[in-house]
Amino acid sequence: MKHLSNISLKDHNTLKINASCSNFYVIENKNDLSEMIKINLGGSRHVLGAGANVLFKSDFKGTILQIVMNKISVLKESTKHVEVEADAGVVWNDLVEWSVNNNLGGIENMTSIPGLVGAAAVGNIAAYGQNISDVCVGLTAYEFETGRFKNFSSQECGFSYRESIFKNELNDKYLILSVIVRFNKNPEINSEYWSKKHGSVGDVLKDNGKPPYTLRNVVDAIIKIRRSKFPDMNEFGTAGSFFKNPLVSKGELESIRKLVPNVQYYPVEALHYVDNLLSVDSDFVKIAAGDILDNGMGYKGKWSGNVGLYKNHALVLVTNGEATGEEVDEFAKKVSEDFYKFCSVNLEREVVTI
Numbered sequence: 001m002k003h004l005s006n007i008s009l010k011d012h013n014t015l016k017i018n019a020s021c022s023n024f025y026v027i028e029n030k031n032d033l034s035e036m037i038k039i040n041l042g043g044s045r046h047v048l049g050a051g052a053n054v055l056f057k058s059d060f061k062g063t064i065l066q067i068v069m070n071k072i073s074v075l076k077e078s079t080k081h082v083e084v085e086a087d088a089g090v091v092w093n094d095l096v097e098w099s100v101n102n103n104l105g106g107i108e109n110m111t112s113i114p115g116l117v118g119a120a121a122v123g124n125i126a127a128y129g130q131n132i133s134d135v136c137v138g139l140t141a142y143e144f145e146t147g148r149f150k151n152f153s154s155q156e157c158g159f160s161y162r163e164s165i166f167k168n169e170l171n172d173k174y175l176i177l178s179v180i181v182r183f184n185k186n187p188e189i190n191s192e193y194w195s196k197k198h199g200s201v202g203d204v205l206k207d208n209g210k211p212p213y214t215l216r217n218v219v220d221a222i223i224k225i226r227r228s229k230f231p232d233m234n235e236f237g238t239a240g241s242f243f244k245n246p247l248v249s250k251g252e253l254e255s256i257r258k259l260v261p262n263v264q265y266y267p268v269e270a271l272h273y274v275d276n277l278l279s280v281d282s283d284f285v286k287i288a289a290g291d292i293l294d295n296g297m298g299y300k301g302k303w304s305g306n307v308g309l310y311k312n313h314a315l316v317l318v319t320n321g322e323a324t325g326e327e328v329d330e331f332a333k334k335v336s337e338d339f340y341k342f343c344s345v346n347l348e349r350e351v352v353t354i
């Protein structure tokens, strides 16, 4: 097991925060796990993926564990499906590319999401109409306290919007080792996602070529949309959407619409916007917080020192690569406070603050 001490985490988090860490262990194989149990880790512990969804508020005076095992193996195959086990250290986009190259459907709309497979399950990643919870059959994890391995079914993972049991009740109890994904051998193109600003995935597909569309066409279309929305990670520090889109009652939505008439909203579990409240069954809807920050509050592109909200997408916090964790934390707090003052809705963080 590789061990580094007193290192900078700047290259280990996409917000580019230059926090330091006392102990950094790289887990390269299962034997390292038995070795790990013998080490007195002391202080606090944090499992780090690619750091695309974390904010290091200050130096981390504890132990960071990073898993780099990165095998993709086919477990079983039927006429319709293929089940694949991906190690937690597989780069998420490598799994997407692997599936698209093998014409296996299910995660192609989630192309280009930064990070590793383990964290994808922890944060129940989603994009453009697909969620990992829709295709994840289960996962294997290592329990820190007992040193035992445990298999979790998809249901046991407790997936919900950007959440799982590993971010809640089981936070810091398990190290996810691998995730099982069920792919469709006869992929159906999922191009329904649309937003007022970026149109639908279907529109972009049409602009780029003629049907029948392939999974590769979908990936190319989504990369095009993402480029117009997300900052270039070589230029900015960013963790993608820093905040979650809030869940509000239909009544609250009506009050918000008085402030921001064109605010987009969508059914809680869906990822596409709707134009008609009557088409939403539940009493609650998710609202596009970016619309409120942008059209209601004029916060899109607003900066304070080294931290800002991205000019093309107000939910995306960006840094110039020089910001401290404290500065980002203060800026994010201020945005949430102002948001609450504006529309009386809590703006929760999607990003894990450490």
Ligand SMILES: Cc1cc2nc3c(=O)[nH]c(=O)nc-3n(C[C@H](O)[C@H](O)[C@H](O)COP(=O)(O)OP(=O)(O)OC[C@H]3O[C@@H](n4cnc5c(N)ncnc54)[C@H](O)[C@@H]3O)c2cc1C
Pocket (backbone or CB within 6 Å): 014, 046, 047, 048, 049, 050, 051, 052, 053, 054, 067, 088, 113, 114, 115, 116, 117, 118, 119, 120, 121, 122, 123, 124, 125, 126, 127, 166, 174, 175, 176, 177, 230, 231, 233, 238, 239, 240, 241, 352
């Ligand atoms: C430009 C940009 C665009 C993005 N777009 C999207 C998007 O479209 N959709 C979306 O859902 N997200 C998006 N994100 C957020 C981010 O990519 C995801 O949350 C991703 O899954 C984070 O992966 P990571 O490996 O970097 O995890 P990290 O940030 O390192 O960790 C995230 C959490 O998972 C825990 N964790 C990580 N690995 C393990 C493990 N093996 N076992 C146990 N716990 C673990 C960590 O402790 C932490 O709590 C975007 C981020 C960026 C920077």
